[in-house]
Amino acid sequence: MKTLTKTALAALCGAALATPALATERTVPADLVFTDAMVPYLYQYAACVFGGPGATADERIAGCSGEKARLQAEADDPFYYWHRGKEPTRDRQFARAFRLLDDEARILEQHYGPVPETVTDYMDCLGKNIAGTDSFQAGRSIDFIAFNQPCREAASFSFETASDLELRLFQRVQRRDRVIRVPLSTTIAYEFDRGLLGARYF
Structure with missing residues (x-):
């Protein structure tokens, strides 16, 4: 994870997202x-498409469409303060992130396997x-930091008993x-x- 410069961020946000096979x-x-x-x-949505109800990634993505709409609507008020004056960039960036999470859910299913429940539960709790x-x-x-430990406990995550995969993924998403x-x-x-x-990490 790295901080982007303003120029690099603008280039990324303005680029069209390709649709590969x-x-x-x-x-x-x-x-x-x-x-x-x-x-x-995004953590709440990721928890849904990575580990929500559904036998396949596409079923989870379809089932999470209502959750996505809810999250996008609820984000409007706080985003007014956090991204004031940056609305066009914010909107493109936010919509793009949802699309990439959908892509990631499909790729993980196709090539790597399920995301551990401890990781999705932690993301959902924190979000x-x-x-x-x-x-x-x-x-x-x-x-x-106020919710990191309580959400670890709610997700039944333990550094002592976690698998190698759980440890790698948790260290990736922990805040x-x-x-x-x-x-x-x-806003960075x-x-x-x-x-x-x-x-x-899989």
Whole structure:
């Protein structure tokens, strides 16, 4: 994960997303780029398409369409504060991230296997709890560290008993920081190489 420069971010957001034959792709066709403020919503959606009801990735994606619409609608109010003045870039980036999560769900199913439930449960817990805080909704701060341990426990994740795969994926998605919005500052965007979970971690 790395911080993008403003120029690189603009180029990524403005590029058209290709539609490859995912049956032959072994990694997500583009890097996933999103801001801290998008994490609560993208984590909830990822938990749904990676581990929600459905026998196949396509069934989960179809079943999660209502969840996606809900998350996109709920993001409007906090995004007003977190991305003020950056609405066009924010909207493209957010929509693109949802599409890439769909691609990743299909690729993981085709080539790698299921995502451990401990990982999807952690993401879902963290996303829901952060999105429900007043400080996040008002665009003041995102207190990931306050929910990291409770969500680990809720997901029954333990470093002592986790499999190697669980450890690799959990270390990829775990958040133990606190983000404070500085007025008039540019919201930082992060780049996850080839998807949220990254195929090479399987």
